[in-house]
Amino acid sequence: xxxxxxxxxxxxxxxxxxxxxxxxxxxxxxxxxxxxxxxxxxxxxxxxxxxxxxxxxxxxxxxxxxxxxxxxxxxxxxxxxxxxxxxxxxxxxxxxxxxxxxxxxxxxxxxxxxxxxxxxxxxxxxxxxxxxxxxxxxxxxxxxxxxxxxxxxxxxxxxxxxxxxxxxxxxxxxxxxxxxxxxxxxxxxxxxxxxxxxxxxxxxxxxxxxxxxxxxxxxxxxxxxxxxxxxxxxxxxxxxxxxxxxxxxxxxxxxxxxxxxxxxxxxxxxxxxxxxxxxxxxxxxxxxxxxxxxxxxxxxxxxxxxxxxxxxxxxxxxxxxxxxxxxxxxxxxxxxxxxxxxxxxxxxxxxxxxxxxxxxxxxxxxxx
Numbered sequence: 001x002x003x004x005x006x007x008x009x010x011x012x013x014x015x016x017x018x019x020x021x022x023x024x025x026x027x028x029x030x031x032x033x034x035x036x037x038x039x040x041x042x043x044x045x046x047x048x049x050x051x052x053x054x055x056x057x058x059x060x061x062x063x064x065x066x067x068x069x070x071x072x073x074x075x076x077x078x079x080x081x082x083x084x085x086x087x088x089x090x091x092x093x094x095x096x097x098x099x100x101x102x103x104x105x106x107x108x109x110x111x112x113x114x115x116x117x118x119x120x121x122x123x124x125x126x127x128x129x130x131x132x133x134x135x136x137x138x139x140x141x142x143x144x145x146x147x148x149x150x151x152x153x154x155x156x157x158x159x160x161x162x163x164x165x166x167x168x169x170x171x172x173x174x175x176x177x178x179x180x181x182x183x184x185x186x187x188x189x190x191x192x193x194x195x196x197x198x199x200x201x202x203x204x205x206x207x208x209x210x211x212x213x214x215x216x217x218x219x220x221x222x223x224x225x226x227x228x229x230x231x232x233x234x235x236x237x238x239x240x241x242x243x244x245x246x247x248x249x250x251x252x253x254x255x256x257x258x259x260x261x262x263x264x265x266x267x268x269x270x271x272x273x274x275x276x277x278x279x280x281x282x283x284x285x286x287x288x289x290x291x292x293x294x295x296x297x298x299x300x301x302x303x304x305x306x307x308x309x310x311x312x313x314x315x316x317x318x319x320x321x322x323x324x325x326x327x328x329x330x331x332x333x334x335x336x337x338x339x340x341x342x343x344x345x346x347x348x349x350x351x352x353x354x355x356x357x358x359x360x361x362x363x364x365x366x367x368x
Contacts (some may be wrong), residue, residue: 005050007057011026011051019059023055023059026052026055026059029047029048030048030052033047057075110234110238111234112234112238112240113140113239113241114231114232115231115242115243116139116230116231116232116241116242116244117243117244117246118135118137118246119246120133120135120215120245120247121248122248122249122250124250124252124257125252125284126215127219127221127247127249128218128309128310129310130217130218130219132213132214133212133213134210134212134213135213136208138206138208139206139232139233140205140232140233141205141209142203142204143196143205145196145199146199146203148203148204149203151195151196151201152195152196155193157192157193158190158191159190160190162182162185163182166179167181167185167188168181168182211230211243213225216312217312217315218260218310218311218315219249222247223247224246224247226242227242227244227245228242229241254282255284257309260308260309260311260317261319262308262318263320264320265323265325266279266322266324266325267326267327268325268326268327270327270328272292276291276292276293276295277292278290278291281304284308284320290304296324297324297326300324301321301322303321303322304320305319307320
């Protein structure tokens with residue numbers, strides 16, 4: 001009888017290999033020596049079984065520990081059968097590799113429902129201070145008549161006659177058996193002789209629902225709110241999905257947003273800019289008094305602290321930033337024109353006197 005090779009050697013890994021490394025290496029060997037790819041090849045068949053046996057020991061912590069201490073003798077009494085044992089033990093790996101089910105019995109797993117998306121438009125003020133909205137949805141829900149069982153009330157499902165309740169049917173492929181999902185019951189292992197008349201055996205129905213959404217103060221365009229369990233109904237007793245509300249904020253006629261600050265423009269006259277003034281400006285909370293300093297220039301920025309938008313993180317409000325625009329007068333009367341010319345003459349006189357003073361105090365510059 002041929003002596004068994006070292007399991008680490010069989011898989012081509014060192015003795016400190018992790019579980020992920022063992023699995024990845026075994027997948028490669030299983031793919032390489034799989035009987036489907038090597039029909040009537042006895043050597044490939046032996047390598048396939050050898051690799052499965054090695055992986056079966058090394059992926060089991062207790063068996064691996066015994067093997068590391070005592071070698072093959074530490075596993076005496078353990079046995080590893082043929083292809084059925086291989087596919088039964090490592091079905092998940094072969095489903096990934098070859099796309100078919102290999103277990104002897106399949107449980108119908110609960111499935112989470114799909115998520116839903118809803119686009120919600122808000123006014124600028126609703127986004128700034130928050131609100132509560134009611135939205136109408138049409139989505140699947142668990143059938144109230146059969147409570148998701150798909151059966152007419154008072155009846156029960158029966159064992160599928162084709163797969164005998166396993167959810168799978170077997171077929172021979174080469175010299176081993178491949179199990180695939182039963183086409184009649186679609187893997188459930190049961191048939192519904194009397195489907196629910198309300199949902200027609202689907203276990204779910206379309207329903208209209210109104211959901212209340214609380215919009216926190218400070219949300220901006222692009223914000224996303226998640227409402228847990230408000231999505232589509234789950235399957236086979238699984239939980240429902242979630243509802244994601246995507247926020248869109250309409251522009252405002254006066255304000256623009258920059259993070260938690262709001263920006264607006266204020267147009268003032270030449271006289272107000274030069275002499276200063278006290279004016280009333282619009283804010284998110286109404287009207288507020290604003291002092292315009294003397295000598296304000298076009299493009300200057302004034303700020304009203306705490307008149308911006310609340311922060312989503314801490315509720316602290318930003319500022320209102322006021323950008324000054326100085327309006328140049330048009331359609332002047334004769335008197336206004338004369339006054340402006342006089343003003344200009346006086347300004348020119350100021351400049352002339354200033355220049356003379358500079359030359360008088362620095363005569364050297366005048367001689368150059």
